[in-house]
Amino acid sequence: MEVNEYLDNAKDSMELAVEYLDDTLSHIRAGKASARLLDGIRVDYYGSQAPISNVANISVPDARTIAITPWEKSMFKEIEKAIINSELGITPENNGEVIRLSIPPLTEDRRKQLVKQSKAEAETAKVSVRNARREAIEGLKKEIKKGLSEDIEKDAENDVQKLHDKYMKKIDEIFAAKEKEILTV
Structure with a gap:
């Protein structure tokens, strides 16, 4: 060599x-909202595991909120379940249109x-x-x-x-x- x-x-x-x-x-969550916090979370999408970003639009409207808008209504429950089961430690709020994750202050x-x-x-x-x-x-x-x-x-x-x-x-x-x-x- x-x-x-x-x-x-x-x-x-x-x-x-x-x-x-x-x-x-x-x-690593630093008290600020970031779409990258969801990178490791996978959802069941018609029998295969897919990242949330492949089944929904992820946005960060402000420093403490992540908004997830699924492209299909059927994905709401799957995304919520994946977030709850993840190590993120945040409970999602679903209003039927958007899933919101409020990042609590540390x-x-x-x-x-x-x-x-x-x-x-x-x-x-x-x-x-x-x-x-x-x-x-x-x-x-x-x-x-x-x-x-x-x-x-x-x-x-x-x-x-x-x-x-x-x-x-x-x-x-x-x-x-x-x-x-x-x-x-």
Whole structure:
């Protein structure tokens, strides 16, 4: 394997860790309404599981409300059931036209709990980035035995370290933004 392949593999792994963190944090409720809160919820749609966004229009009319307008009247009960059974912890209100989800303001304890949860997710992403760095460096060390010069290996190791530092900084920035979002009342 070439030096660049190790760098590319490490970069891809680190990028995936950051994307996963971003996606995971977007599903943590920060007291504000967001259509992404419903991303993981599936409804039974004619025998198959479909995301709510495939069977209804989702809008956010204000900072504390999510409005779901099913395209078919028969989907009201299915969507309500899926939301109630989800981990969202919000009871839907159905007026026959629109299903409304009122996002309650978070208590101080709940905010601290969500920050802790977000921090744990950020830490998991950091571990993934560190693992990608370790794998790349181990691979480069094996290449020395196959004839790679130590100077090239050291330079590549430095490049891997720079990638590592860059992605660690990204993770810290993403977490800081989420922490601010959660703690902002």
